[in-house]
Structure formats: C-alpha cells, structure tokens
Amino acid sequence: MERISTHQFIKLAAALVLGQSFLSAGSLSTMIAGRDGWIATFLGFLAGIPFILLALSISFRYPGKNFLQITEQVLGKWLGKIIGVIYILLTIRFGTLIVSQGVDMYTRTVLPIMSHYVIVLGILLIIIYLFYSGIEVLGRFSEVIYPIIFLSLIFIAIFIFPHFEHGELFPILADGLVPIIKVSVQVLTWPLGYILFLAGLLPFIPREKKEQKKMYKGVIRAVIIVSILSTLLVVVQISTFGPFEAARLTYGLLVLSNMVEVLNAISGVEVIFTLIWMGSIVLKSTALIFAGYWGIQTIFGIKGKIASIFLCLLYILIPIWLFRGSALVVSIWEMNQFIITPFVIVWLLILWGGDKWKRRKKAA
Amino acid sequence: MEKKKKSSLKLSLWLIILLLIPVFLGGCGGKKEVEELAFIIGIGVDVGSEEGSYLVTMQMAKPPVGSESGGGEVENFTVSVEVERLSLLTEKVIEAFNKTPFTGTVRVIILGEELAQQGINEVLDYFQRFYQYRRTIFMLLAKGNAKDIMENKLRSSELPSLSMIDILEGQMEFNTIPVTRLGHYLTILGRVSQCPLIPIVEVIKPGQKEIEYSAEKGYEQLIGDSGIFHEGKLVDTLNDIETKGYLWLNDEVSGRYILIESDKFRVVARVTSSKTKYKVKEMEEGMGITFRIKTQAFLSEVVEKGEGKGIKGIKEWEDFVKEVEILLREAIQKECEEAVEKSKDIEMDFIGIGRKIEMKNPKYWKEIKDTWPEELVDFPVEYDIHIDINQTGLSRSGPGSFNK
Numbered sequence: 001m002e003r004i005s006t007h008q009f010i011k012l013a014a015a016l017v018l019g020q021s022f023l024s025a026g027s028l029s030t031m032i033a034g035r036d037g038w039i040a041t042f043l044g045f046l047a048g049i050p051f052i053l054l055a056l057s058i059s060f061r062y063p064g065k066n067f068l069q070i071t072e073q074v075l076g077k078w079l080g081k082i083i084g085v086i087y088i089l090l091t092i093r094f095g096t097l098i099v100s101q102g103v104d105m106y107t108r109t110v111l112p113i114m115s116h117y118v119i120v121l122g123i124l125l126i127i128i129y130l131f132y133s134g135i136e137v138l139g140r141f142s143e144v145i146y147p148i149i150f151l152s153l154i155f156i157a158i159f160i161f162p163h164f165e166h167g168e169l170f171p172i173l174a175d176g177l178v179p180i181i182k183v184s185v186q187v188l189t190w191p192l193g194y195i196l197f198l199a200g201l202l203p204f205i206p207r208e209k210k211e212q213k214k215m216y217k218g219v220i221r222a223v224i225i226v227s228i229l230s231t232l233l234v235v236v237q238i239s240t241f242g243p244f245e246a247a248r249l250t251y252g253l254l255v256l257s258n259m260v261e262v263l264n265a266i267s268g269v270e271v272i273f274t275l276i277w278m279g280s281i282v283l284k285s286t287a288l289i290f291a292g293y294w295g296i297q298t299i300f301g302i303k304g305k306i307a308s309i310f311l312c313l314l315y316i317l318i319p320i321w322l323f324r325g326s327a328l329v330v331s332i333w334e335m336n337q338f339i340i341t342p343f344v345i346v347w348l349l350i351l352w353g354g355d356k357w358k359r360r361k362k363a364a
Numbered sequence: 365m366e367k368k369k370k371s372s373l374k375l376s377l378w379l380i381i382l383l384l385i386p387v388f389l390g391g392c393g394g395k396k397e398v399e400e401l402a403f404i405i406g407i408g409v410d411v412g413s414e415e416g417s418y419l420v421t422m423q424m425a426k427p428p429v430g431s432e433s434g435g436g437e438v439e440n441f442t443v444s445v446e447v448e449r450l451s452l453l454t455e456k457v458i459e460a461f462n463k464t465p466f467t468g469t470v471r472v473i474i475l476g477e478e479l480a481q482q483g484i485n486e487v488l489d490y491f492q493r494f495y496q497y498r499r500t501i502f503m504l505l506a507k508g509n510a511k512d513i514m515e516n517k518l519r520s521s522e523l524p525s526l527s528m529i530d531i532l533e534g535q536m537e538f539n540t541i542p543v544t545r546l547g548h549y550l551t552i553l554g555r556v557s558q559c560p561l562i563p564i565v566e567v568i569k570p571g572q573k574e575i576e577y578s579a580e581k582g583y584e585q586l587i588g589d590s591g592i593f594h595e596g597k598l599v600d601t602l603n604d605i606e607t608k609g610y611l612w613l614n615d616e617v618s619g620r621y622i623l624i625e626s627d628k629f630r631v632v633a634r635v636t637s638s639k640t641k642y643k644v645k646e647m648e649e650g651m652g653i654t655f656r657i658k659t660q661a662f663l664s665e666v667v668e669k670g671e672g673k674g675i676k677g678i679k680e681w682e683d684f685v686k687e688v689e690i691l692l693r694e695a696i697q698k699e700c701e702e703a704v705e706k707s708k709d710i711e712m713d714f715i716g717i718g719r720k721i722e723m724k725n726p727k728y729w730k731e732i733k734d735t736w737p738e739e740l741v742d743f744p745v746e747y748d749i750h751i752d753i754n755q756t757g758l759s760r761s762g763p764g765s766f767n768k
Contacts, residue, residue: 108495109495110495112495129378163499163500163545163547165548165551166614166615167719167723168551170723171722171723171724171726174722174726174730240547240551241547241550241551241554242551242552242554242555243554244551244553244554244555245547245550245551245553245554254495255499258495258498258499259498259499259500259547261500264533267498268468270495
C-alpha cells in the first residue's frame with residue numbers, strides 16, 4: 001500500500017488547513033467581528049487543533065483503517081453506512097465548490113471573459129493528474145507548492161505595507177467577545193474541513209509509535225503556523241481597507257494583489273498571485289476527490305476505474321454547470337457553516353464517545 | 365537515491381507545466397494587439413447634458429508614429445463620451461475610435477465640480493468593482509469641469525494627467541496637499557464619523573495664485589486646497605492654510621517650507637521630519653484631545669528687517685534660534701487651529717477627531733457617537749508642539765545683514 005512520510009503528512013496538513021481560506025478570511029472575519037476579525041481568525045484556527053488531535057488519537061487505536069471503517073466498527077454497520085453516504089456527498093459537493101471557487105477567482109480578475117469550460121478543464125487537468133498519480137504524489141505536490149503559496153502571501157503583506165491606513169486595528173475588543181466567538185466558530189470550519197480528508201487518509205500515514213508522536217507535534221505546529229499566517233493576512237486587509245471596506249470585498253486578497261507596486265516599476269502582478277493560489281485550490285480539490293474516492297470504496301466497495309471515472313466526471317460537470325458568481329460564494333459559506341462544521345464535530349464526538357463506551361464495556 | 369531525486373525532479377517539472385496550462389489555455393482567444401488598445405492614464409467624470417448621464421473624458425498616451433526620439437514621448441489623445449453609466453464607455457469608445465480602452469493603466473480620476481456637488485459615490489462603484497482599476501489610483505476634484513482640466517494644453521506639452529500624477533507623487537517630499545487615493549477614499553467612507561477630502565486641481569492663468577508665466581504655449585495647472593465630502597457630496601472646501609493644518613493634525617507632513625516673520629526678521633524654515641501623536645484626556649472643559657507635534661527643521665533663509673545689527677555672537681545666535689522655534693511653533697499651531705476652526709464651523713469632521721477618540725477612548729466614543737459631529741463644536745482641542753531646529757545652514761548672519 002502507498003504511504004506518505006511524516007514530513008509529507010505535516011506539509012499536507014498545513015497546506016490543506018490553509019486551503020483557499022486566505023481568499024475569503026478577511027471578508028468573513030470582519031463582517032461580524034469588524035476590527036477584531038484578526039483575533040477571531042487566530043482563535044478559530046487554533047480551536048481546530050483539539051479536533052484534529054482527537055481524530056488522530058482515535059485513528060491510532062485502529063491502525064490501517066479509515067474513519068468510515070472505524071465508524072462502522074464502533075457505531076455499527078448501518079449508522080456507519082449512513083454517515084459514509086453523507087461523507088461522500090459532502091466531499092463531492094465541497095470539492096466541486098472549491099474548483100468552482102478557483103474558476104470564480106480567475107473570472108473575477110484576470111480572465112473575466114474567458115469561457116468557464118477552459119478554466120475548469122485547465123484546473124481539472126492537474127487535479128486528475130494528481131489523483132491518478134496517487135497520494136504520495138499529492139504529498140510531494142504539497143511539499144513543492146505550499147512554501148510558494150506561503151511566500152507569496154508574505155510578499156503581499158510586505159509590499160502592501162505602504163498602503164496601510166493609520167490605526168485601523170484600534171480600538172481592540174471595543175464590541176466585546178461575542179462577535180469574536182461567533183467568527184471563531186465560523187473560522188473553525190477550515191481546520192475541520194481538513195478532517196474530512198484526514199478521515200480517508202489515515203491508512204496511508206505512518207503507524208510507528210515514534211512517528212505518531214512526531215505527527216501530533218507536527219500537526220500542532222502546522223496549524224499554529226497557518227493560524228499566524230491567516231491572522232497576518234486579515235491584519236493586512238483590515239489595515240489597508242479598514243473593517244467596513246474589508247467586509248465588503250468578496251476576495252480581499254485579490255484586491256491586495258492588484259495593489260502591489262514595487263518602486264513604481266513593477267505592477268499588475270496579480271496574475272502571478274492567482275496562478276500561485278490556484279495551486280492551493282488544486283491541492284484541496286484533489287484531497288477531496290481522494291476523500292470521495294476512499295468513501296465510495298469503503299461504503300459501496302466499488303474499486304478502481306469506475307469510481308474514479310465517476311468522480312472525475314462529477315468534478316468536471318458540476319463546476320461547469322452548477323456554481324457561479326455570488327451564488328457560489330453563498331454556497332461555500334453555507335456549506336462551511338451549516339454542514340461541514342456540525343457534521344465533523346458531531347461525527348468526531350459520537351465516534352469518540354462510542355469508542356470510549358465500547359472500551360469500557362469490553363473492560364467491564 | 366539518485367533515481368529518486370531524478371523522478372522527483374521529473375515530477376516537479378510535470379506539475380509546473382500542468383500548473384501553467386490554464387494560463388496558456390486562454391491562448392490567443394479574445395486577444396488584442398497593443399495597437400488596438402488605448403492605454404488610459406486619466407479619467408475625468410463630469411455631469412452629462414442629459415439627466416443621469418455622465419460626460420467621461422479619457423486621456424490616453426499615444427506613442428507617436430515614426431518617432432525617432434526613442435524616449436518616453438507620448439502624444440495626447442483625449443476623448444470624451446457621454447454615457448448613462450460609466451461601464452458603457454468601452455462600447456462607445458470602440459464604436460467611435462476603433463480602439464479598445466485599457467483601464468489597467470489609469471493612475472488618476474478627476475471629478476468635475478458639479479458632479480461632486482451632486483454626489484460621486486455612485487460613480488465610484490464602477491472603479492471599485494472593475495478589477496482593472498487599482499485602489500492606488502489618485503483622486504482629484506476639478507475646479508470647474510474635469511474635461512476642461514484634462515483638455516488644458518500645458519506649456520510643457522506634457523499630458524495633464526501625467527503632470528497631475530507627478531505633482532501628487534512629489535508630495536512624498538513636500539506635503540502641502542492631502543494625497544487621496546481611491547482606496548483611501550473608500551476606507552474613510554467606511555468611517556461613519558469622518559468626511560473624506562479630495563485635493564482640487566485647477567488651470568491657472570498668468571498672474572493667478574501668485575504665479576507668473578507666458579501663456580503663449582499653454583496654461584499651467586495647480587493642485588492646492590481640497591474639497592470636503594459628506595455622504596459622497598462636495599459640501600465645502602478647505603483653503604491652503606486649512607489644508608495644511610489638516611496635514612499636520614493627521615501626521616501627513618514629512619517636508620514643508622514655512623515662512624515666519626517677526627518685527628526683526630523673516631525666516632524660512634524647512635521642515636525635514638514631523639510626527640503627530642494625539643491624546644484624548646480629561647481637560648478643564650471636559651474630555652478633549654491634545655495634538656502633540658514633534659517637528660525637526662533647519663533654517664533655509666534668514667533676512668533681518670529694519671536697522672538690526674546682525675546676529676553676530678554665538679549667544680545672540682542661540683537666542684535667535686530659540687525665538688525662531690517659538691515663532692515656528694506658533695505658525696504651525698495657527699495652521700492647525702484654522703483647520704479645527706473650519707471643522708467646527710461647518711460641523712464636519714474631516715480631520716477625523718471622532719475616529720481618534722474612538723481609537724483612544726472607545727467607551728467615551730460610544731457615549732458621544734450619536735451626537736457627533738454636532739458634539740465637535742464644543743470639543744476642546746489643545747496643541748503641544750515641539751520644534752527642534754537642528755541646523756541653520758552654512759552661516760549665521762547672511763549677506764543681508766552685512767551693512768546693518
């Protein structure tokens with residue numbers, strides 16, 4: 001069986017927790033928390049750590065099994081199948097939404113009149129290539145692309161500094177903690193979204209005790225780095241646009257990339273950034289296509305070409321026909337808030353409770 | 365190991381090629397040759413002849429055909445079209461001039477005075493929404509029509525838009541006008557308590573504004589003063605001194621020349637750096653704000669008046685510098701006071717005092733925000749200005765003092 005190294009696992013974790021969140025984090029966090037959106041972003045990401053660790057700790061008790069198999073074993077076959085079907089539908093919908101978001105990012109900026117088909121097929125070419133190359137290649141892809149995405153975001157933060165508006169971050173906590181908590185819950189969806197992929201990835205990660213410890217530490221470090229980076233980007237957006245304007249912009253970071261000017265000589269470099277960020281969309285969509293594939297394999301026992309062709313077709317057809325423009329942004333938001341967050345939390349807690357109850361029962 | 369490295373490199377190459385494919389998939393579809401594009405540098409917007417329409421003036425830089433100069437020379441190509449909404453201008457331009465306007469190069473937006481009085485926020489939606497426009501674009505308010513300003517033939521033959529951009533960029537060194545970029549204007553709009561300012565550009569004839577020149581080859585343009593906007597409408601203007609006061613209070617001065625005068629001398633001080641901080645604190649009259657300005661300057665010109673004997677001794681010189689510091693402090697304070705006075709008179713918080721209170725004392729701000737800016741009228745403002753004259757040039761007494 002294919003395996004990924006601990007290092008690749010950690011890089012994948014960082015890249016997928018970050019995902020495409022940086023595109024809309026500024027708008028999402030300032031809409032409710034205003035100037036304190038950056039605090040909410042930081043706390044929201046950190047709040048995901050216990051859930052990821054919980055998922056890992058459950059999986060280490062069932063080596064070689066994915067979460068759907070563990071669910072069937074702990075909660076029974078039927079409940080496991082029901083959760084599995086929801087999981088498959090969810091990963092397909094979420095994955096295709098992310099591909100559509102990549103298309104949306106291009107059509108709103110550098111390729112506004114380009115046909116959807118061309119961009120969808122362009123993105124899917126890489127996704128399908130990665131998918132057929134296997135999980136190890138995806139791990140290596142994340143090793144290549146994640147540092148580039150990371151540096152591109154830092155580059156923007158540095159070069160946008162001259163456009164900072166004075167004191168936009170202040171006052172801090174003027175509206176109390178309630179808006180921060182509300183936004184943190186919304187931000188939590190990004191680390192939780194990673195658990196969807198992790199649920200299927202588990203059989204491919206190292207099983208040695210020594211490596212498990214490294215994975216715990218590595219995941220914590222990865223989420224902390226991502227939370228700091230995301231917070232920095234929200235700080236940059238609030239400082240540049242002010243909280244009201246930041247909340248109005250659908251993809252604040254695209255506007256920032258459009259503002260980057262170096263010594264009056266270099267400008268109009270947003271196309272480079274969109275290209276780099278496309279890597280992140282590709283990474284997350286591929287991770288979810290894998291998750292969907294593992295789900296179909298586990299629940300329906302369909303293996304090989306049929307499942308993969310079926311999934312690839314869905315990934316081509318849905319982004320082309322279903323999701324566009326503002327409806328897409330709303331769909332992603334609803335998906336995150338009302339489906340992924342409650343589904344993952346409930347699934348994890350039931351599984352954790354069920355596992356504990358079973359163990360106690362066994363011990364008694 | 366070697367084999368693994370090779371396969372990893374091969375894989376990386378494949379991934380990079382695949383990642384680049386979406387960019388090339390666009391290929392030549394919908395391509396435009398450079399000659400077919402009109403690179404717009406400045407856009408002027410005025411009220412149109414029909415109700416609800418706009419007269420949009422686009423200033424484009426046209427490379428001269430067959431030019432041998434090889435330099436950055438460009439010809440002025442300015443066209444105006446009347447449209448119901450700004451987005452429609454592309455269609456109109458294509459119909460009339462067989463060129464597609466490319467707006468990614470726009471650096472300045474000039475808004476006509478009449479349009480500004482009617483409201484500019486609706487116009488700005490187009491500039492905010494369309495991705496080609498950068499939020500770093502400068503904004504200017506025309507005295508009169510934007511079209512007239514943009515069609516003005518400058519003596520230097522330079523494009524008016526390019527000249528305006530140069531003037532605004534020159535503000536990095538000397539600050540006499542507020543530089544308002546599109547992004548800044550939109551940010552200030554988000555601060556409910558503050559009114560944004562846009563500097564005013566006007567064509568000046570010889571003799572106007574203390575500028576003399578020969579108008580044979582064209583007219584000069586000047587950016588000074590600024591317009592105050594409330595809910596997108598031009599409600600008032602700031603004169604030169606009030607504008608400079610605004611700059612001091614908002615920490616936007618890094619360089620200035622200031623003339624100070626007493627019964628004994630006339631001195632020009634060059635400000636080399638300045639920092640403005642503020643404190644919101646309880647004062648005798650209630651809660652108030654203190655602006656603390658720390659300025660460094662040097663003397664660039666010293667002329668004695670009357671029958672003075674010149675500043676000869678070291679001690680005399682020290683006293684003189686102290687006196688200059690006091691006068692400079694008063695001059696700066698006067699500019700600040702005029703700005704605050706104007707703000708109180710018209711009950712418009714263009715300085716952003718409300719926002720400063722919000723930053724420093726959010727609790728107090730919550731109490732007064734509903735009555736702001738009416739509350740501004742009686743709001744105590746104090747100044748604490750520190751001047752440091754760090755050098756006085758190469759001499760003490762100048763040639764003007766020799767014979768006295």
